[in-house]
Amino acid sequence: MDFRIDGPCPGDAIKAAMVTEDVLTQHNLTESEYQKIVAILKREPTMTELGIFSVMWSEHCSYKSSRVHLRRLPTKGPAVLQGPGENAGIIDIGDGLAVAFKIESHNHPSFIEPFQGAATGVGGILRDIFTMGARPIAAMNSLRFGPLDKQQNKRILEGVVGGIAFYGNCFGVPTVGGEIYFADCYSQNPLVNAFALGIFEKDKIFYGRARGVGNPVIYVGAKTGRDGIHGATMASAGFGEDAGAKRPNVQIGDPFMEKLLLEACLEAMQKGLIVGIQDMGAAGLTCSSCEMGARAGTGVELDLDRVPQRETGMSAYEIMLSESQERMLLVAEKDKEKEVFEVFHKWGLDVVTVGRVTSDGFLRVRHQDKVVAEIPNGALADGAPVYERRLLPPKSTLSSRLDDHSFLDGCEPTLIETFFSENSDWNKLLKLAVACPNICSRRWVWQQYDHMVQSNTIFGPGSDAAAIRVKGTKKALALTLDGPAYRVARNPREGAKMAVAEACRNIVCSGGSPIAATNCLNFGNPEHPEVMWQFSEVVDGMAEACSFFGTPITGGNVSFYNETFGGDIYPTPVIGMVGLIEDISFVTRSSFRNSGDSIVLIEPVMRHVGKLDLEDERAVQNLVSSAIRDRLVESAHDLSEGGLAVALAECCYSNIERGAIGAEVTIPSHLELRKDLFGEFSTRVLLSTRNVAELQRRAERMGLKFHDLGKVGGKRLILNYESVHVVDIDITELESAWSEGLPKLLS
């Protein structure tokens, strides 16, 4: 290569931009932030520099409103190899293996252009994983939409699901789980949170560090275009009437290109050619170059004329801020440049040396023989202002539909009213409940996702947690996403604890032990003190529960400004929990398995609604976990939306192992039917077993309540209460109501 660096340019060659108030507004920068920029540079910035600062200091990239709070989250633990601050968190799973995982939001783009917005959300998180050297083996997603009676919400859902399928299926990662909720507040602001997990040998981790002065900085992958410019800035503001005009800010995804990039990057890593590597995600070339320099304490010089470009006449500003997808920046050893080129050429990819690592700590950018930016890396990557924004508890929180009980949160209000009318027809109510938007089957969605590629999926979508075997070992991973928005909206602190507890419970019910978590914190406008209060409460609740369960947060993402026309969404934290199933034989399904098995309900002595007792939660989880290990459990299902009645129905539906199976259950007469069937109390688990006596003995020894409810068998779900069949319904009929729920809403 004839690439050559001429040495730093004198400051006077840099032409300052005419910065007016309008220019600052367009860049989402405040006057005081601007002054800080001037102080760092010791001069007025160029237009390119202003653009660079605006994306790096955007809320999305800098976490300027959340940083002070995020420090309270536990991030360390015996299994944690890498906590927050890198592209993804990493945990040790034994056998010399590690997994890298993270969740990230792509909410704003998905509202403007649902298909591409969601697709590139998946693409972005996959790059975060393989940039560390891990091969992605599982993806999940957590989605929130407005109610489907509005045409626009249908269009958004179909677009988002189509985009996720398009990207994940082509790339070849199984989409093994996720969750979807509907509520009004997401009508103008859908949420798309994408999770990915990859696996690798734990001594082969790669970091985004530009080490080794003089080493080449190499650009690989897709060409740079004008798409996605200011994507990060867009994600750091709310939407008004001009939302549609922001469509060009959304990136376009090419999963085929990403698949080639994956294989080429892993091959180059295997061959020991790479010193440091980072994907170009939010804030593109800017973010990858300055962060890699900052982490290594080095400088990076870039010559933009060498950057492969898709369009002609792109300015330095545009090249630096483009968020074109499927691009990576890597640093190689000086003498390995040729070999790197060979690998990427083999995969038919662009590979160009665009700069060098320097010793002076500056990000220096040249374009058409002029220095257009010269900024200290450290100040850019880590020097963003940190705001301690005002917190104020809101005057009113979302109240429960019943004063002290939570009932079918996701159902239509009319259905809830029916519940409290006289002479309820319980068969009909149950059928309505299983078909309502927040309870009905998501099969229509996940059948569109390839959830089996790579042939590790023991069980995928539709279970409490997904179970993925780890080839070459006897282990499996259990993965789940949980974000109970209604509960968080009612009480952010308790709701956040419940999210963590439910995630752990899902892992435990699948036969695993929770190890570590990633979080995606979706909130409204942080400049609203009520939103910041919610945020702070959620962080505290999450910190408390994660510390209690020993599941550190190894990374994640904050998405603020989820507001449209001034209306904030519910505080919506989503927890992505990773658990380890030590032996594949512990893998436990949520569905009933055998006729004649006993059905038991385990719960704490004191019932809680809308809050959580951590000690109780631990007791229930310990019981389930030890019972599974001792082979006492045939199936285990966590009680969630819709309470006991819905959980029983879910255990009966058909699955790939067997057809629909019935159950006959008696609700003890000292319980209150309505509350007991549909109440959403915390910390309850439904098990099926062949050894009631032993389970009962253990539950009582642990001070837990134990109800022997009945037996699996037949083809009907029968619920008895005070000697009356209050529910008596054919499972196939119930199952079709449940599985038809979503397609009906979409038709």
Place this chain on the structure above:
Amino acid sequence: MKFGVVIFPGSNCEQDCYYTIQSVLQQPVEYIWHQDTTVKGFDAVVLPGGFAYGDYLRTGALAKFSPVMRAVADFAKKGGIVIGICNGFQILTEAGMLPGALLRNVGLKYLCKFEYLRTETVDTPFTNLMTKGQLLHIPIGHGEGNFFADSETLKRIEDQDQVVFRYADAHGHVTPEANPNGSLNNIAGIVNDQRNVLGMMPHPDRAYESILGSADGRWIFESMVHALVTR
């Protein structure tokens, strides 16, 4: 005996096929790069699933021009055993090595789910260990698996016993309800008239172990091994 698994840019099931052959069948297997111009030394060739060339233009439409495809065609002409799974089936039809075409699914959605396949003929190197009518529980994962052929071709395929698998219900009945994608005559897999090239949309490479939901895919791979051993 050596299996070869072709990697096109965008293939994504090559590792599943490789793993099935190596770890489950315990047979020798190697990858074949799409730029290779020969498949010499291989006894069976697998075209795996995925999205070769991103499925851009049309599924399989670009992959058929990969240099390796000429070698695979020669190999097949000389009687070599070739199996194309999912995207591999699409490539084989585009390359003219199998009749018919695969259109977008009725319903226009990608579908990933388990299906029952009824084995229609055991007179192939892919089904020789099975019994006619045997049901296999094997998943599909495709957006373009709707088998189509003009009526004359379809008649020929049927008359010459080239239909290997049909989508069926759990009782083995071939019904419209059991047809996930609109394929003519519920066709899930066919062989060429020489009977040594199989194309099938379902993935036996995802059903080789009971923890994955089914081990029925092994019947197909083990039949191939049997065919090679007894040849």
